[in-house]
Amino acid sequence: MAGNPRVGVLALQGDVREHAALLSGLGADVVLVRRPEELAAVSGLVIPGGESSVIDKLSRAFGMQKPIRDAVAAGLPVYGTCAGLILLADEVLDGIAGQESFGGMDIAVRRNAFGRQTESFETSLSVPVLGDAPVRATFIRAPIVDRVGPQVEVLAALPDGGVVAVRQGALLGTSFHPEVDGETRFHALFLENARAYRRSDA
Helix, strand or coil: CCCCCEEEEECCCCCHHHHHHHHHHCCCEEEEECCHHHHCCCCCEEECCCCHHHHHHHHHHCCCHHHHHHHHHCCCCEEEECHHHHHHEEEECCCCCCCCCCCCEEEEEECCCCCCHHHCEEEEECCHHHCCCCEEEEECCCCEEEEECCCCEEEEECCCCCEEEEEECCEEEECCCHHHHCCCHHHHHHHHHHHHHHHHHC
16 A cells, blocks of 8 residues: 555564564554565664664674664664664663664663663653653663764653653654554654655655
8 A cells, every 4th residue: 555664673683573563553564674685675664672782793694784774874764662772872881892783863872771671660651742642661671861962852751851762863762662562653653754765765
């Protein structure tokens, strides 16, 4: 259908199926992306939660790091959740030795800012760009945004001021996992970006 963009979910590691199911439910044509030619065929990419250092290593092993960096630089809409947010950050403050990111967002992030998996938590967030209804947010070994550059828009923060959702152009990132809670509005925003990108690319 003309209104439904083809989008990819980076399928190297992490909660790939949850994102694919949510995007399919929103009417997107979803491709699991593991190779550069699959990336080249989509109008947007989701980088799922998982282990950022593992996704980084696998992206290099699969020859995906440079194609993703090039696609981001060319304006491809990308939405990163949790580990995906870390991978979109220009600066990872506490990465493991040798860890790299795709970059693109002028932010610094801190991995596992809330502690181990046993310290995961849920809360409600105000995200004005998504409307008045609060967002139910699940944080699982989540990162936090420690610094935002001048081009970065803060979409949501915790009561203590910790930044947990950001946007820079066609790049979107959240510390939490909307796909876990059936929260569709961030993915819908990503799909709007993908439609606009497809139109501009046509």
